[in-house]
Amino acid sequence: MSRIGKAPVNIPAGVTVDVAEGVVTVKGPKGEITQEVKEGVTVKLEEGQVILERANEAKQTKSLHGLYRALINNMVEGVSNGYKIEQELVGVGYRAKVSGQILELALGFSHPIVMELPTEVKVSAETAKGKNPIITLESHDKQLIGQVAAKIRSFRKPEPYKGKGIRFVGEQIRRKAGKAAGK
Secondary structure, eight states: OOHHHHSOEEOOTTOEEEEETTEEEEEOSSOEEEEEOOTTEEEEEETTEEEEEESSOOHHHHHHHHHHHHHHHHHHHHHHTOEEEEEEEESTTOEEEEETTEEEEEOSSSSOEEEEOOTTOEEEEEOOTTSOOEEEEEESOHHHHHHHHHHHHHTSOOOTTTOOEEEETTOOOOOOOOSOOOO
């Protein structure tokens, strides 16, 4: 029994939800997102809430019921409040520079890594003296911002011996001891 799917999604003030032919469109102050809903799950609007119902009790339909409820909730949350991810560059000489929608990273390779970001994602880089550079990503689309953050992290994942690499702010890296001292 899907507990998540049964819970209604509350629509805050300033957010509009439209349902037409299996496509849910959510508009708000931060932007607009659309999501296609497969057959077997119906979306209804009632008194400032979005309610999802499933057609049958098949395992696949139950899975989609909870999935679409979570996706619609993330859409409503994104267009009203937005999402923010902060990443920290840990390592000597690691730098980040932003010019428009282009992020340039110096991560200890022989060349800088240049990445063009989607227009829905706002990026900023902050470098304070004596601290690690921080990249801040902001967007109304949770899926897109997570994908961009994962791509940036994949350029230099944190390694367990010195802890160097790109990590999320507040993330704990499991450290290893390394080689034992000479005899």
